[in-house]
Amino acid sequence: MSQGQFTRWAVIASGEGGGRIASQFFSRAENPGIEDRILVMNTNRNDIRNTVDRIDAAITEDADIESTHALEFGDLAGAGNSYHNGRKAAEQDLDRIINRVKRVFGTADAFLHVATLGGGTGNGSIPYVIDQFKNGLSVGESEPWMDSVIHVAMAVWPFYWEPDQRHFNAVCGLSRLLKVLDGGQNADMVILAANSQLDDGGSRQNYDGVNEMIIEAIDLMIGAGRETHGVIDIEDYVTIPSRYGSYHFTPAVATGMDGNIYELEYMFDKAAENPFVPMDVATSQIVFPVVRAPESMIENGEITEPEVYRTFNEWQNKHDLSIAGQASLTPKRGRGSDVDVLLLLGGFDLTPLLDHSMDQHQQVTENLARGAAPGGEGLSDRELQQVMENLEEYRDHNEG
Ligand SMILES: Nc1nc2c(ncn2[C@@H]2O[C@H](COP(=O)(O)OP(=O)(O)OP(=O)(O)O)[C@@H](O)[C@H]2O)c(=O)[nH]1
Ligand SMILES: [Mg+2]
Known part of the structure; x- marks a missing residue:
């Protein structure tokens, strides 16, 4: 990060919910810190159309949103609530994703990756994309500024009443945001928000209200690195937690x-x-x-x-x-x-959150073992076991 300059944030959202949250940045008069460094991605053409329409409706100048700020990736036309498919789609189109990031962002100091953890597209692709940016790009693919980018994930937990598959996805997604398969740290910081915690209106899904609160929190966080009286910035936010091995936040x-x-x-x-x-x-x-x-x-x-x-x-x-x-x-x-x-x-105890999802995770894992859970097709037993072990290890270390 160059001296005397505020942190330049960039937002990468994947999947429908992630896209909806990120598109709300466009509907605001100003986004200090982010400006127009926003990219919304999806595997599904219709979903991305909806997001683009929402952005179009929110802004007045007629920039060509679809060819700049929106990207359809993979050849699957949706991930069918399977994180394996969401990840596969990102693998297929990694070079297109990287190229678009270069073109739209120019340069940035910190990425905010936004995804819902209940689905397949955002939840499958975002942990993979973070890992690729941090560890996977070859010298030719990467640009010098990318080496020092800080990767912050904003991850949304499903409503407690949602189907088991959503909770299975969420538990796996949290693990994959925290740790790559071999157990190393993935995102520099993982920020969690749970839908049911922010919207107690029963089964009526008030996404706009929830998303507004998430945006407000991000705003306050970004603002702290922008015009602060003390000296604090995103680098300060990630250094100590990573050293402690406790880098989840809410x-x-x-x-x-x-x-x-x-x-x-x-x-x-x-x-x-x-x-x-x-x-x-x-x-x-x-x-x-x-x-x-x-x-x-x-x-x-x-x-x-x-x-x-x-x-x-x-x-x-x-x-x-x-x-x-x-x-x-x-x-x-x-x-x-x-x-x-x-x-x-x-670094707080994750038990009160995970208590809402572990039984469902277990149920889907058992169904998978019996070959009876379509949302988990393509995931090996070995990977699923590793993902769970990584989460347990993180919690053991973190909660002592
Ligand atoms: N807070 C919030 N949660 C959302 C929103 N849209 C969907 N969700 C939650 O996200 C989960 C579903 O994920 P989606 O974002 O629809 O899924 P996706 O990433 O497009 O993946 P697919 O499974 O391929 O559709 C559920 O748990 C929903 O409750 C939103 O706008 N805001
Ligand atoms: Mg979707």
């Missing part, structure tokens, strides 16, 4: 709190009440708090960096935590007194 967010009324400590508590997956905050091993406040409040000294740190320490004491983490205070345009808080919680 955002906990509270927005629009009146800074003239509420103490910062109360705002931290409010954020901590809203983690994006079911979890026990006290099991976190690392926390990165980001406080975003109106420029005028910061300039007038109504909210200061030392105060953010003091609050972070007090908040830790209250939760009996003694953890690593760097806080940041970042300004937003305008006046007013609305303050937003993001606690990026990392």
Whole structure:
């Protein structure tokens, strides 16, 4: 990352849900940090058409979205909810994916890979694509800037009531984002959000509402590397967790709190009440708090960096935590007194999340062994076993 420059993010989304989340970036007036470095990919022509239409409807200038920001890959016309197929499609078209990334992004410091973990396309392709960018490209394919890119994955857990296959996919997808098959680290950081945690409206799927919350969290995270008063950037976010071997995170967010009324400590508590997956905050091993406040409040000294740190320490004491983490205070345009808080919680015990999916995973694995699970065709017993062992190893190391 060159000196004196803000992190240039690029978004790569694969699959329908991933594409829907990423397309919401287009519907905003400005995307500091991302600009138009956005690529949405899918194996299915109709799905990608829908995404393109959504993007077209959101933006006014008539850029040719389909030939720049959208890419159909593989020859399967959909992955049929099988992660094996999603990965195969990406293998088939890896060179097209790489070439498009070069053309559309030009250069970038960090990639945000967006996928839902319940499906086959995004869940199959994204862990593979990350691995290829990090380890798989030959000298001719890669460009110098790609060597230092940081790969962050934003992964969405299925609703708890969804079919077993979706949960099987999710468990495998989490493992594959965390670790490549041989057990090494894959993504530099894996950020999790669970649909059921963000939308408690029963079986009514409010994707837009969920996606809005995800975008807001990403915004706060990216903002911290952009106009921060302290020095924190995505490199700081990934270095310590990778060293600890605990690099999964979830955002906990509270927005629009009146800074003239509420103490910062109360705002931290409010954020901590809203983690994006079911979890026990006290099991976190690392926390990165980001406080975003109106420029005028910061300039007038109504909210200061030392105060953010003091609050972070007090908040830790209250939760009996003694953890690593760097806080940041970042300004937003305008006046007013609305303050937003993001606690990026990392290294927490994954059990409360996985409890929703392990039985289903087991069920599908058994069906596969009997040759009776179409969504798992092509996956070897050996791979499935390795994927599970990798996840167990990550958890053992992480949860002690
Ligand atoms: N948060 C959120 N979740 C979504 C959205 N769309 C789908 N999902 C979830 O994603 C999972 C299905 O994945 P899709 O994104 O449709 O699948 P895909 O990547 O296109 O893969 P295929 O199986 O090949 O269709 C389910 O668990 C859905 O609940 C969305 O817009 N937002
Ligand atoms: Mg799909």
